[in-house]
Amino acid sequence: MLERKSIASIITSYDQKMIFDILSSYDGSKAIVWDRKLMKQMNVIISPKVLAERAVSSNLALDEPVDVKVDHVIYLLAPTLDSITMLTQNFLKPLTKNDKRLHHVMFVPEVSHNLREKLKPFKGVESITSLPIRWFPTENPLFITLNQPNLLYKILIDEDWLELYKCANSIYQLERQMGQVPTIRCKGEWSAKIVEMLKKIRMSNEKVELGEKLDVDEIILIDRWLDPITPVLTQLTFGGCIDEFYSIDVQGKIRVPSKEYDASGPSTNEQHIDIHLNNDELYDQLQDQHIYAIGSKIREVLNELREEEKQLQTLSVAEMKVHIKSIPKLIKKKHSVDTFTRVAEMIQAGLVDDFNFGIIQCEKEILSGCPSDKMIPFIENAIIEAKHSFRILRLICLHSLVCNGLKSAVLQSYRKLFIQSYGVEMLALWTRLQIAGLIKEESQTDKLSRKYNNPMNFSSANRQMKLVINEFSENNPKDTSYAYSGYASLLIRYIEAGFHNGWRDWTTINGSIPVARSSMNRLLFVVGGITRAEMSCVRTFLPMIQFCSTTNVLSGDKLIQAFQSL
Numbered sequence: 001m002l003e004r005k006s007i008a009s010i011i012t013s014y015d016q017k018m019i020f021d022i023l024s025s026y027d028g029s030k031a032i033v034w035d036r037k038l039m040k041q042m043n044v045i046i047s048p049k050v051l052a053e054r055a056v057s058s059n060l061a062l063d064e065p066v067d068v069k070v071d072h073v074i075y076l077l078a079p080t081l082d083s084i085t086m087l088t089q090n091f092l093k094p095l096t097k098n099d100k101r102l103h104h105v106m107f108v109p110e111v112s113h114n115l116r117e118k119l120k121p122f123k124g125v126e127s128i129t130s131l132p133i134r135w136f137p138t139e140n141p142l143f144i145t146l147n148q149p150n151l152l153y154k155i156l157i158d159e160d161w162l163e164l165y166k167c168a169n170s171i172y173q174l175e176r177q178m179g180q181v182p183t184i185r186c187k188g189e190w191s192a193k194i195v196e197m198l199k200k201i202r203m204s205n206e207k208v209e210l211g212e213k214l215d216v217d218e219i220i221l222i223d224r225w226l227d228p229i230t231p232v233l234t235q236l237t238f239g240g241c242i243d244e245f246y247s248i249d250v251q252g253k254i255r256v257p258s259k260e261y262d263a264s265g266p267s268t269n270e271q272h273i274d275i276h277l278n279n280d281e282l283y284d285q286l287q288d289q290h291i292y293a294i295g296s297k298i299r300e301v302l303n304e305l306r307e308e309e310k311q312l313q314t315l316s317v318a319e320m321k322v323h324i325k326s327i328p329k330l331i332k333k334k335h336s337v338d339t340f341t342r343v344a345e346m347i348q349a350g351l352v353d354d355f356n357f358g359i360i361q362c363e364k365e366i367l368s369g370c371p372s373d374k375m376i377p378f379i380e381n382a383i384i385e386a387k388h389s390f391r392i393l394r395l396i397c398l399h400s401l402v403c404n405g406l407k408s409a410v411l412q413s414y415r416k417l418f419i420q421s422y423g424v425e426m427l428a429l430w431t432r433l434q435i436a437g438l439i440k441e442e443s444q445t446d447k448l449s450r451k452y453n454n455p456m457n458f459s460s461a462n463r464q465m466k467l468v469i470n471e472f473s474e475n476n477p478k479d480t481s482y483a484y485s486g487y488a489s490l491l492i493r494y495i496e497a498g499f500h501n502g503w504r505d506w507t508t509i510n511g512s513i514p515v516a517r518s519s520m521n522r523l524l525f526v527v528g529g530i531t532r533a534e535m536s537c538v539r540t541f542l543p544m545i546q547f548c549s550t551t552n553v554l555s556g557d558k559l560i561q562a563f564q565s566l
Contacts, residue, residue: 007523007547008137010212011144014177015045015133022106022131023054028071031058033091035077038108041136041147041250042076044278065090072102076131079107084118095124102126109134109166134170138553139252139277140284143535146170147250148551152224152528152562155190156436164190167527167551168197171221172205174523174549177214182523183511185503187494188223190527195221195509216547217511217520220495224528224554227490228438228456229401231531231559232394234360237483238294239287240533241347242277243555248532252278260346275339282336288536290474290482291351294344301337305330355387360485362395367468367487372403372442375413383414386421393418393429394556397438402458405442432563456490465493480541483533491526492537499544523547529554 023030032051034042039061048059058068062077063086075091077083087105095103103125107115110130119128135144146167154160171194175181181202186195224231235244246254255272262273277283282301289297308330350356362378370376379395396414400406406414419427433439462468467488469481480496481488498506522545524538530550538545552558 005212005215006141007144007214007549008141010177010214011135012045012137013212015135016050018131018133019046020054022074023051023056026072026074026102026104028055030054030056030072030074031060031068031070032056033060033062033073033075033087035062035083035086038076038078042133044137044251045133062086062090065094070101072104075103075105077105077107079110079112079115081115084115088119088122092119092122092124095122099124104129106131108132109169132169132173134166134173135549136250139248139280140287140535140548142539142546143548143550145549145553146551149529149558149562151551152436152559153432155528156225157432157563161193163551164193164527165197167525168194168201171198171219171525172201174214174216175202177212178216179213180217181511182216183218184221184509185218185498185506186221186509187498187506188221188226188527190223190225191221192507194527195507199509215521216523218522220498220522220524220545222491222494222524222526224491224526224530226456226494229398229458230484230487230489230491230534231529231554232397232401232438232556233363233484233487234356235483235531235533235555236291236485237287237533237536238289238291238344238347239283239536240483240531240555241291241351242287242343243532243553244557245347245350247555247557248277248553252276256343256346261342275343280336282333282340286340287532288540290477290485291344291347293475296475298337298341298344301333305334305337355382355391358382359391359395363398364486366395366398366402370399370402372399372405373407373410375410379414380417383417383421389418389422389426390557390560393433393560397433397560400439401456403442404457404459405440408441408443411439411441429560429564433560436563438563461490465490465497467493477540480537483537489531489534489537491530492534492542495524495538495542495545499542520544521546523549526550529559531555 039059048056051059057070058066060066060068062075062083073091075087077087092103104127105119105125106129108130109132111128116128119125134146136147137143138145148163148166151163151167154163184195184198186192235241239248242248242254246256248254254275254277256275258270258273285301286294286297308326312327312330351360358378362376365378366376376395376399379392379399382392382395396418400411415430418430430439458467465488467481467490469479469486469488472479472481472486474482474485477483479488480492483489494505498504524545524547526549529552530548531554535548538548
């Protein structure tokens with residue numbers, strides 16, 4: 001296979017160019033005031049060192065006002081009322097008439113009319129603009145994200161379709177780098193709306209190529225809500241398990257407890273250890289493996305390292321001078337082996353914990369067929385013991401989705417017990433999960449659950465798409481069901497079926513290039529989020545998809561968290 005330019009590096013270069021162009025338009029010294037949440041996202045794109053080379057002398061936080069002597073103060077904000085409030089309270093209101101600095105407010109990715117109006121009274125603001133940085137790289141070089149975790153809440157709870165317009169704008173931004181109009185395959189109501197919005201955006205904008213060329217011929221667009229079941233299940237790939245247990249952040253980093261990571265080591269004041277997954281060659285090899293197959297894969301890598309060390313020991317002095325550059329890489333890989341061996345041990349110990357083991361067994365019990373007229377004893381006991389609330393909600397959602405709704409008495413019993421154990425403040429979250437269709441009554445008269453929030457009939461989907469698989473291999477997977485130990489993601493099944501049947505049940509919008517070329521580059525875009533285990537399925541079983549993108553990366557806990565108040 002020909003080596004392909006990483007989509008993450010193309011996006012990073014594109015985003016950096018936008019920032020550099022802004023900075024070069026202001027003569028003199030500069031300070032950037034960052035929205036903290038935005039700062040974390042931007043750290044994967046650009047470093048303080050690179051900014052310093054562009055005359056940025058200070059990087060400040062929006063919630064910690066500091067007065068600096070520069071020619072320009074640039075405020076980079078998320079388009080939220082909280083950001084506006086902090087900006088006005090901490091920086092704009094204290095401005096005096098003697099302040100000669102020029103103040104520029106930029107919203108990432110765009111500013112709304114309402115936010116612009118709120119800043120008009122402040123005469124010290126020189127400019128209010130948008131900085132359309134939409135895409136961000138992840139720890140995988142062929143996977144990018146919009147970091148748009150509020151989409152599900154906005155659409156399913158607020159019925160705010162603006163989030164889909166943001167998706168359409170983001171796809172158009174990618175198109176501008178393609179040099180051609182790609183063919184689009186779409187499935188689902190949200191995807192169809194995005195395509196219609198994209199057509200209008202194309203008509204109202206002049207086609208201009210920007211940055212490095214992104215070689216994509218076809219975009220596969222699919223709704224997450226065609227398959228709400230898979231995200232609530234426990235992921236069992238190595239990358240998925242890391243996200244389940246330690247929550248990979250937007251910087252591709254996890255934070256693990258120091259005492260758990262090195263129980264036998266010397267005591268330290270540090271409570272946590274940060275482990276970076278970005279640009280780690282070993283993690284790239286391990287992330288798609290099943291968690292119970294990770295040991296054999298690590299042994300393979302260790303044997304390779306031992307062979308490399310043996311070869312180095314046999315080299316002459318002259319040969320060693322040639323190979324000296326490979327030694328730091330070898331040392332780094334050995335360190336990675338130690339790190340990920342320990343992480344795998346911690347996860348495997350967690351999986352056999354009574355509660356986590358019980359969760360996985362309960363998931364299998366529900367998927368194999370569970371009545372809707374009875375509470376599941378494991379769930380009932382876990383609620384009484386006040387175990388992890390999000391994990392319990394995931395199981396209740398799974399029970400409801402698989403049964404296509406629960407009997408009213410069962411639903412009320414779950415809710416009453418849950419509120420008694422976790423507090424009345426959880427009632428709002430429970431209600432939103434009902435509105436979203438994740439928890440619902442079996443009857444058709446459920447007043448909370450909206451019709452378009454219930455797209456899936458599990459029994460029918462399982463029969464047609466073979467979701468529950470009894471025979472699977474963790475060490476030598478032959479099917480995408482390996483990622484969930486016997487359950488195949490319906491979302492992935494839909495994509496597989498599209499390739500097999502010529503996209504019969506999908507809507508196709510032809511682009512400016514032939515659709516039947518022998519070699520095509522494809523980009524997958526999942527509207528509403530994709531799990532890391534599903535990403536492993538794409539990489540392992542769908543090599544015809546070269547690039548992947550999504551609104552946000554999901555895990556079960558992140559899905560539930562998305563329905564908490566914004």
